[in-house]
Amino acid sequence: MIPLNRIRNFSIVAHIDHGKSTLADRLIQLTGTVQERDMKAQLLDAMDIERERGITIKANTVRIEYPAKDGETYILNLIDTPGHVDFAYEVSRSMRAVEGSLLVVDATQGVEAQTLANVYTAIDADHEIVPVLNKIDLPAAEPERVAEQIEDVIGIDASDACLISAKTGIGIPDVLEAIVKRLPPPHGGDPDAPLKAMLVDSWYDPYLGVVVLIRVMDGTIRKGDNIRMMQTGAKYGVDKLGVFRPAMQDVKELGPGEIGFFTGSIKQVRDTKVGDTITTEKKGCETPLPGFKPSVPVVFCGLFPVDSNEFEDLRDAIEKLALNDASFSYEMETSAALGFGFRCGFLGLLHLEVIRDRIEREYNIELITTAPSVIYHLYMKDGEKIDLHNPADMPDMSKVDHIEEPRIKATIMVPDDYLGDVLKLCQDRRGLQLDLTYVGGRAMAVYDLPLNEVVFDFYDRLKSVTKGYASFDYQMEGYREDNLVKMQILVNDEPVDALSMMVHRDRAEMRGRAMCEKLKDLIPRHMFKIPIQAAIGGKVIARETLSALRKDVTAKCYGGDATRKKKLLEKQKAGKKKMRQFGKVEIPQEAFISALKMDS
Amino acid sequence: MHSGNSWRVVLTENWQRGGFGLYVHWPFCAAKCPYCDFNSHVVPAVDQTRWARALASEVRRAAEETPGRVLSSIFFGGGTPSLMLPETVAVVLDAARQGWVWANDIEITLEANPSSVEAERFRGIAEAGVNRVSLGVQSLRDADLRRLGRLHDVAEAKTAIRVARETFQRVSFDLIYARQDQTLEDWRTELTEALSMGVDHLSLYQLTIEQGTAFGDRFNAGRLRGLPGEDLSADMYELTQELCGAPGLPAYEISNHARPGAESRHNLIYWRYGDWVGIGPGAHGRVTHAHQRRANEGWKQPAKWIEAAEAGTGDRQVSVIDPQNMAGEYLMMGLRIPEGIDLGVLHGWDPQIAPESAIRELEGLGLVWKTETALGVTPEGRLVLNSIVKALLP
Ligand SMILES: Nc1nc2c(ncn2[C@@H]2O[C@H](COP(=O)(O)OP(=O)(O)O)[C@@H](O)[C@H]2O)c(=O)[nH]1
Ligand SMILES: C[S@@+](CC[C@H](N)C(=O)[O-])C[C@H]1O[C@@H](n2cnc3c(N)ncnc32)[C@H](O)[C@@H]1O
Ligand code: SF4
Ligand SMILES: [Mg+2]
Numbered sequence: 001m002i003p004l005n006r007i008r009n010f011s012i013v014a015h016i017d018h019g020k021s022t023l024a025d026r027l028i029q030l031t032g033t034v035q036e037r038d039m040k041a042q043l044l045d046a047m048d049i050e051r052e053r054g055i056t057i058k059a060n061t062v063r064i065e066y067p068a069k070d071g072e073t074y075i076l077n078l079i080d081t082p083g084h085v086d087f088a089y090e091v092s093r094s095m096r097a098v099e100g101s102l103l104v105v106d107a108t109q110g111v112e113a114q115t116l117a118n119v120y121t122a123i124d125a126d127h128e129i130v131p132v133l134n135k136i137d138l139p140a141a142e143p144e145r146v147a148e149q150i151e152d153v154i155g156i157d158a159s160d161a162c163l164i165s166a167k168t169g170i171g172i173p174d175v176l177e178a179i180v181k182r183l184p185p186p187h188g189g190d191p192d193a194p195l196k197a198m199l200v201d202s203w204y205d206p207y208l209g210v211v212v213l214i215r216v217m218d219g220t221i222r223k224g225d226n227i228r229m230m231q232t233g234a235k236y237g238v239d240k241l242g243v244f245r246p247a248m249q250d251v252k253e254l255g256p257g258e259i260g261f262f263t264g265s266i267k268q269v270r271d272t273k274v275g276d277t278i279t280t281e282k283k284g285c286e287t288p289l290p291g292f293k294p295s296v297p298v299v300f301c302g303l304f305p306v307d308s309n310e311f312e313d314l315r316d317a318i319e320k321l322a323l324n325d326a327s328f329s330y331e332m333e334t335s336a337a338l339g340f341g342f343r344c345g346f347l348g349l350l351h352l353e354v355i356r357d358r359i360e361r362e363y364n365i366e367l368i369t370t371a372p373s374v375i376y377h378l379y380m381k382d383g384e385k386i387d388l389h390n391p392a393d394m395p396d397m398s399k400v401d402h403i404e405e406p407r408i409k410a411t412i413m414v415p416d417d418y419l420g421d422v423l424k425l426c427q428d429r430r431g432l433q434l435d436l437t438y439v440g441g442r443a444m445a446v447y448d449l450p451l452n453e454v455v456f457d458f459y460d461r462l463k464s465v466t467k468g469y470a471s472f473d474y475q476m477e478g479y480r481e482d483n484l485v486k487m488q489i490l491v492n493d494e495p496v497d498a499l500s501m502m503v504h505r506d507r508a509e510m511r512g513r514a515m516c517e518k519l520k521d522l523i524p525r526h527m528f529k530i531p532i533q534a535a536i537g538g539k540v541i542a543r544e545t546l547s548a549l550r551k552d553v554t555a556k557c558y559g560g561d562a563t564r565k566k567k568l569l570e571k572q573k574a575g576k577k578k579m580r581q582f583g584k585v586e587i588p589q590e591a592f593i594s595a596l597k598m599d600s
Numbered sequence: 601m602h603s604g605n606s607w608r609v610v611l612t613e614n615w616q617r618g619g620f621g622l623y624v625h626w627p628f629c630a631a632k633c634p635y636c637d638f639n640s641h642v643v644p645a646v647d648q649t650r651w652a653r654a655l656a657s658e659v660r661r662a663a664e665e666t667p668g669r670v671l672s673s674i675f676f677g678g679g680t681p682s683l684m685l686p687e688t689v690a691v692v693l694d695a696a697r698q699g700w701v702w703a704n705d706i707e708i709t710l711e712a713n714p715s716s717v718e719a720e721r722f723r724g725i726a727e728a729g730v731n732r733v734s735l736g737v738q739s740l741r742d743a744d745l746r747r748l749g750r751l752h753d754v755a756e757a758k759t760a761i762r763v764a765r766e767t768f769q770r771v772s773f774d775l776i777y778a779r780q781d782q783t784l785e786d787w788r789t790e791l792t793e794a795l796s797m798g799v800d801h802l803s804l805y806q807l808t809i810e811q812g813t814a815f816g817d818r819f820n821a822g823r824l825r826g827l828p829g830e831d832l833s834a835d836m837y838e839l840t841q842e843l844c845g846a847p848g849l850p851a852y853e854i855s856n857h858a859r860p861g862a863e864s865r866h867n868l869i870y871w872r873y874g875d876w877v878g879i880g881p882g883a884h885g886r887v888t889h890a891h892q893r894r895a896n897e898g899w900k901q902p903a904k905w906i907e908a909a910e911a912g913t914g915d916r917q918v919s920v921i922d923p924q925n926m927a928g929e930y931l932m933m934g935l936r937i938p939e940g941i942d943l944g945v946l947h948g949w950d951p952q953i954a955p956e957s958a959i960r961e962l963e964g965l966g967l968v969w970k971t972e973t974a975l976g977v978t979p980e981g982r983l984v985l986n987s988i989v990k991a992l993l994p
Binding site: 528549550558563 | 884929965985986993
């Protein structure tokens with residue numbers, strides 16, 4: 001058993017692109033954990049999509065052996081956490097599994113919204129924090145200014161921050177020393193006490209089945225043990241026990257303070273809950289670790305196959321993904337517009353995008369994604385309370401007493417120059433300002449915003465009005481009543497269910513008009529004119545008319561052309577099969593895709 | 601009695617109704633126009649004696665396969681058939697005269713480009729037997745003729761029209777409109793001028809951007825500017841109907857206008873889906889043989905075609921068109937003319953095509969009309985004919 005004082009468990013917190021993954025790679029490399037020839041950039045970001053987008057979704061971990069200057073060899077366990085707000089709960093769990101954090105800040109950029117959100121999670125978890133100023137190789141680096149900013153904004157001492165370049169390797173040895181010297185070893189922990197370990201994360205491995213990442217708090221886990229998950233009550237035998245270096249390496253036992261993994265015959269990731277407490281089946285511990293909370297989806301949308309023949313393939317893909325992701329929910333949905341599909345729930349927009357991309361890429365199914373929506377609480381006049389996941393299921397308004405919507409607390413950091421645009425955007429999205437402070441040339445605005453305004457392209461708008469210079473983070477804040485209505489879109493007097501949405505009454509006209517205008521451009525002209533309307537209940541609030549097709553005729557057609565021109569028409573007609581029929585109107589798939597992508 | 605297939609019975613009747621024609625393709629031009637996707641080739645020299653011999657032998661071969669037919673029209677199309685020597689035309693016509701019985705009022709048309717070189721040849725061509733010319737005037741504006749890559753100017757075209765009218769019984773000319781930067785008013789003046797020139801037949805085509813042409817490439821690259829949008833081209837088409845109606849040249853087909861009685865009988869064969877023999881590079885034919893409708897298609901490359909023709913047949917391919925495809929072609933061609941199509945014939949070939957429900961919907965929109973036996977497109981429907989055909993295809 002490794003003595004506690006020679007273990008250091010830590011995570012790295014950073015805003016996206018500030019160099020978290022690069023630093024992790026460097027630490028692994030410098031300690032010879034991976035042979036030089038096996039090194040590939042961003043070792044810990046495993047999945048393609050993660051690698052491409054530079055985000056980490058699953059917590060990853062690596063055990064590093066570090067011979068320190070004091071002559072001792074330390075075991076450093078790094079947990080690389082998902083940095084994104086969608087996975088805030090997962091982050092907070094990972095943080096509870098370690099005792100300290102490296103706070104990486106890009107010395108050319110300074111503190112950003114995600115830096116704040118993540119560092120506060122670390123502070124909440126009682127972490128010791130070592131500030132690391134990265135990218136000092138760049139001429140634009142201003143380590144002094146950024147150190148000051150860290151002290152001002154976050155309120156931690158940055159006077160002995162490590163100055164490094166994760167890219168060139170400058171300062172990495174200092175980081176390793178700081179981990180050993182400045183971060184605390186795991187607290188307490190009795191190897192002979194009943195087993196108490198935290199389930200940090202889990203994922204599916206095609207060869208091993210479900211792999212469970214754990215942090216041992218008390219007691220010892222050994223290969224062959226029979227364990228029990230305290231929240232779910234499920235029992236498993238420990239078939240394989242090991243650590244990541246970062247490749248799997250078997251160990252016989254893991255004691256207090258250690259981080260590692262085990263496999264049992266766990267079939268589905270769904271059977272494992274992040275934050276659960278693992279103990280032995282017999283003579284287990286009495287009380288579970290505090291803070292467990294099942295993850296709940298907050299953003300919903302419909303996923304439909306573009307080719308309706310692929311519905312079964314989609315079902316298959318969704319079921320497989322769900323096995324590996326407990327936070328993602330789904331149920332079958334039928335839409336007159338889009339046919340058969342699934343209504344899916346996600347932790348946030350990024351989570352939604354990741355799942356959608358994986359279905360499209362890994363399973364090769366082209367998808368139509370309907371406008372993301374949130375869960376509304378409907379308080380009915382008869383006292384019943386309904387959770388509305390899909391605007392299409394909205395009951396008769398006359399039976400609804402009032403509606404509550406989820407709100408968030410958003411933190412936006414932005415250079416002064418763009419502040420005006422950001423405030424206007426927040427105002428337009430029904431935001432309430434909670435705080436506005438300035439740090440150097442940057443402003444930090446804190447807003448109370450309706451989540452439904454944020455899931456609807458807020459992030460894209462923010463990026464565009466600030467030319468990409470703003471950073472944004474948020475946390476859920478609970479529900480509040482507002483004047484919300486269901487807006488329907490009617491094409492040629494037929495309601496198009498896939499396009500209905502919940503909106504604030506005051507914003508309905510604007511949204512309705514924008515949607516009608518957009519559809520007018522997207523729906524091809526027909527042989528008759530087509531009214532396109534937005535309506536609330538029976539009342540039309542916006543209207544456009546798509547005029548009838550005026551010209552579609554082949555000018556010249558003689559004997560020699562007969563076969564060729566007929567084939568052309570037949571091909572065009574076959575092309576219409578990719579359209580959805582609404583009464584007499586055919587709407588191309590493209591129109592749905594673009595209409596639902598609508599900005600502002 | 602034949603087998604019970606009703607379409608075979610109506611088939612025999614149909615070619616008789618549509619007439620019987622001969623199409624001869626002359627694949628050479630003096631220059632390639634940037635908008636043109638016809639089978640036309642620019643070559644340094646053409647051995648006309650050899651071509652005359654090959655075309656004539658193909659005519660004889662086709663005649664042997666269609667004994668007893670009465671030929672109602674012959675059409676020399678191109679390419680630029682006005683580049684044929686009068687002797688070449690004569691050799692082909694001689695073969696046709698020997699091959700088939702000619703109708704008394706046989707129509708013999710030749711497509712001519714209106715440059716001075718060709719106008720000089722009109723007399724000889726008329727003497728060879730051609731009684732109708734169709735002149736590719738294309739525009740009455742010099743700047744536009746240049747943009748269309750034409751070798752003639754307006755003055756030459758006018759001379760050619762005059763000479764043609766003195767030489768041939770019947771004269772028609774072609775204009776291409778909806779051109780780059782053309783306004784509605786520009787077209788009004790130009791067409792009015794054209795109508796004052798005293799011909800009784802005009803082909804008025806909206807410029808079509810064809811893939812695989814110079815214009816097509818420029819268009820794809822976004823470098824063909826000033827083309828009219830849907831609304832302007834629709835307005836131009838409607839204006840065309842209005843302007844031609846007054847002097848008595850109504851449309852008897854989407855893009856063809858004639859004084860009643862002066863219609864091109866040859867082209868009507870295509871639209872009535874009658875029988876015709878197609879001779880020459882890339883030419884298509886449709887001929888009913890032993891109750892089957894056969895389609896033939898000549899080799900496109902002139903060099904390949906002539907070698908093949910000399911070796912026995914210029915056809916690249918001969919196939920039998922199945923009833924469904926016949927129905928589709930008949931629908932697409934037949935709805936181009938005001939008389940429309942015979943529903944009995946159509947449904948005899950394919951009961952699935954043009955279902956009652958689709959017809960009723962289009963009727964409701966005022967785009968088609970229907971009687972007990974026939975289906976046709978209204979003047980309003982003409983402008984959206986492709987959509988109508990798509991709605992009616994099975
Ligand atoms: N010049 C420079 N670039 C760096 C440094 N560290 C990271 N980068 C680059 O910054 C980008 C983001 O780094 P990454 O490690 O993926 O950031 P993460 O999103 O925090 O994981 C990548 O293009 C890195 O190559 C550094 O010290 N200097
Ligand atoms: C087969 S072409 C050849 C006739 C002759 N070689 C000439 O160019 O005058 C017959 C007619 O089709 C029309 N035409 C050809 N290409 C066209 C296009 N892309 N768009 C519209 N009309 C076209 C022209 O009016 C042309 O006169
Ligand atoms: S338009 Fe006429 S002249 Fe011009 S290339 Fe085509 S066939 Fe030849
Ligand atoms: Mg990363």
